[in-house]
Amino acid sequence: MTNTEKLQQxxxxxxxxxxxxxxDELAYNSIKEWDSxxxxxxxxxxxxxxxxxxxxxxxxDMSSVAESKRIxxxxxxxxx
Amino acid sequence: xxxxxxxxxxxxxxxKIFQHGEKIALIFGDEKISYAQLDDRIQNRKSTWEQLxxxxxxxxxxxxxxxxxxxxxxxxxxxxxxxxxxxDPGIPDETQLSLIEQLGAGWxxxxxQSPKKMKVASTxxxxxxxxxxxxxxxxxxxxxxMLSYQxxxxxxxxxxxxxxxxxxxxxxxxLPLHYCYGLSVVNSQLQTGxxxxxxxxxxxxxxxxxxxxxxxxxSLSGVPFHYQMLKRLRLESMDLPxxxxxxxxxxxxxxxxxxxxxxxxxxxxxxxxxxxxxxxASPRIAYLPPEALPQAVGCxxxxxxxxxxxxxxxxxxxxINTVEETGELCYLGPNVMxxxxxxxxxxxxxxxxxxxxxxxxAEWTVEGWVRITGRSSRLLKIQGKRWQLDQLEFRLKKIFSxxxxxxxxxDQLVVVLAADEQQEAMHTYLHRxxxxxxxxxxxxxxxxxxxxxxxxxxxxxxxxxxxxx
Numbered sequence: 001m002t003n004t005e006k007l008q009q010x011x012x013x014x015x016x017x018x019x020x021x022x023x024d025e026l027a028y029n030s031i032k033e034w035d036s037x038x039x040x041x042x043x044x045x046x047x048x049x050x051x052x053x054x055x056x057x058x059x060x061d062m063s064s065v066a067e068s069k070r071i072x073x074x075x076x077x078x079x080x
Numbered sequence: 081x082x083x084x085x086x087x088x089x090x091x092x093x094x095x096k097i098f099q100h101g102e103k104i105a106l107i108f109g110d111e112k113i114s115y116a117q118l119d120d121r122i123q124n125r126k127s128t129w130e131q132l133x134x135x136x137x138x139x140x141x142x143x144x145x146x147x148x149x150x151x152x153x154x155x156x157x158x159x160x161x162x163x164x165x166x167x168d169p170g171i172p173d174e175t176q177l178s179l180i181e182q183l184g185a186g187w188x189x190x191x192x193q194s195p196k197k198m199k200v201a202s203t204x205x206x207x208x209x210x211x212x213x214x215x216x217x218x219x220x221x222x223x224x225x226m227l228s229y230q231x232x233x234x235x236x237x238x239x240x241x242x243x244x245x246x247x248x249x250x251x252x253x254x255l256p257l258h259y260c261y262g263l264s265v266v267n268s269q270l271q272t273g274x275x276x277x278x279x280x281x282x283x284x285x286x287x288x289x290x291x292x293x294x295x296x297x298x299s300l301s302g303v304p305f306h307y308q309m310l311k312r313l314r315l316e317s318m319d320l321p322x323x324x325x326x327x328x329x330x331x332x333x334x335x336x337x338x339x340x341x342x343x344x345x346x347x348x349x350x351x352x353x354x355x356x357x358x359x360x361a362s363p364r365i366a367y368l369p370p371e372a373l374p375q376a377v378g379c380x381x382x383x384x385x386x387x388x389x390x391x392x393x394x395x396x397x398x399x400i401n402t403v404e405e406t407g408e409l410c411y412l413g414p415n416v417m418x419x420x421x422x423x424x425x426x427x428x429x430x431x432x433x434x435x436x437x438x439x440x441x442a443e444w445t446v447e448g449w450v451r452i453t454g455r456s457s458r459l460l461k462i463q464g465k466r467w468q469l470d471q472l473e474f475r476l477k478k479i480f481s482x483x484x485x486x487x488x489x490x491d492q493l494v495v496v497l498a499a500d501e502q503q504e505a506m507h508t509y510l511h512r513x514x515x516x517x518x519x520x521x522x523x524x525x526x527x528x529x530x531x532x533x534x535x536x537x538x539x540x541x542x543x544x545x546x547x548x549x
Contacts (some may be wrong), residue, residue, distance in 0.1 A: 016511060016517065016518045028282075028285065029282065029285075032515075035282070036282040036283060036284055036305075036309065037305070037463060037517045037520075038517060039282070039284045040284060040305075040308060040309050040312060041517065041519055043284075043312055044312070055314075056313050056314050056317055056318055057286075059284065059312065059313055060284060060285055060286040060288075060289060060313065061286055063285070063286070
């Protein structure tokens with residue numbers, strides 16, 4: 001699985017929505033499913049999937065799928 | 081003119097807004113509203129309502145959102161003696177409407193909108209009734225808690241006293257305001273002439289922390305779920321020089337987490353208050369003084385000022401004074417609700433409740449604190465929202481089938497089904513209709529429900545099984 005696929009799968013699991021709905025534009029609090037609960041689960045899942053420890057600033061900056069890719073890139077992860 | 085809605089009514093924070101003058105009451109984005117300005121707007125609001133025909137002692141419904149306009153309506157209603165049915169704006173419209181019709185709220189008050197006239201007539205209520213709050217979360221429980229002016233005002237005073245809130249303090253809305261804990265934070269700040277930052281930004285967003293820093297917020301409040309978030313955000317690494325104390329309520333925080341946050345607060349020079357309450361007590365009942373930690377970890381502490389805790393034998397109901405003997409925790413105080421309401425007639429009752437049986441099992445420790453040892457009724461708190469399992473089971477049975485059982489522990493709900501084919505529908509219902517995240521519930525399939533000799537499902541066995549998987 002590529003990193004992009006892994007990322008989409010992680011979002012789909014954490015937000016409990018269909019993987020087809022995971023687009024770059026999808027933003028925190030823009031849909032009912034991406035609430036605080038889901039956000040916390042998302043952070044935990046991202047850390048587990050990519051075996052990283054996110055900084056506080058990165059956690060609170062993660063406001064969209066696109067933004068999450070930008071942030072994860074800082075942890076030497078590539079999304080093509 | 082400030083009418084007295086109650087014969088032996090003593091004025092509370094809502095009546096004393098003007099006394100705090102030029103101090104800042106509400107902060108909303110770039111807007112800062114002083115107590116004097118707030119009072120002006122409250123008086124205007126009351127005049128408008130009078131012209132519209134909103135009258136004292138007649139029920140109205142409200143969305144108390146973190147918005148100045150909603151706070152103005154809330155305080156205007158308290159001043160004018162208009163009892164409020166507090167609705168969770170997040171629950172489906174039809175559920176809200178059925179609550180409005182069931183109890184008879186003639187108007188709906190929402191931020192930045194004119195009061196909306198409802199089809200149903202306003203129920204005439206007992207004159208000491210101030211608020212109707214829902215006992216459970218998103219389920220839109222048909223049972224509401226009736227709170228009097230005295231209930232709310234006395235609780236705000238007690239909280240301000242034991243937290244030693246100062247008029248220079250600044251709180252922030254980290255909890256929803258239709259939730260009794262969230263509302264009590266606002267009440268106790270207003271009681272003291274302190275300020276509140278109104279925001280809908282979630283705790284896990286950059287904007288929330290920007291507000292905390294920009295307005296030099298001095299306290300943070302949260303349910304156990306918020307503390308999980310604070311843990312994940314690595315609160316210890318955040319630079320928050322203005323914070324003075326943290327409060328936690330709305331469910332049991334695991335001992336390990338209490339110790340972790342206690343240590344963190346020690347390092348930062350903050351105080352950490354572990355508290356206990358119920359909507360039925362407006363809501364605060366007990367708190368653990370910060371200096372009692374870490375020794376008293378796991379205890380809910382002592383009664384708030386003005387209240388009294390007693391533990392009663394489950395069978396004889398006599399008062400237990402022996403250390404480490406379990407009984408039901410009961411509470412007496414001026415903040416104990418008037419009673420429950422399910423129909424308009426309940427709003428006209430003239431009964432009072434002296435003592436509140438909490439449904440929690442508790443014991444006295446050697447040091448004189450109260451420790452919760454279990455629950456006598458089947459209650460679950462999922463992210464601060466309370467679910468009465470018998471009610472939930474009843475509801476699910478009506479929709480699905482009689483052959484199911486509902487159980488759980490801490491923040492895990494377990495639904496046991498007899499047939500495979502309903503699994504998906506149940507999953508969808510719990511997730512979509514009841515808004516419970518899929519990681520917070522489990523569905524087990526059991527062709528034959530394990531039962532006790534009484535014929536009741538063996539809930540204990542089912543929990544153990546769910547936890548093994």
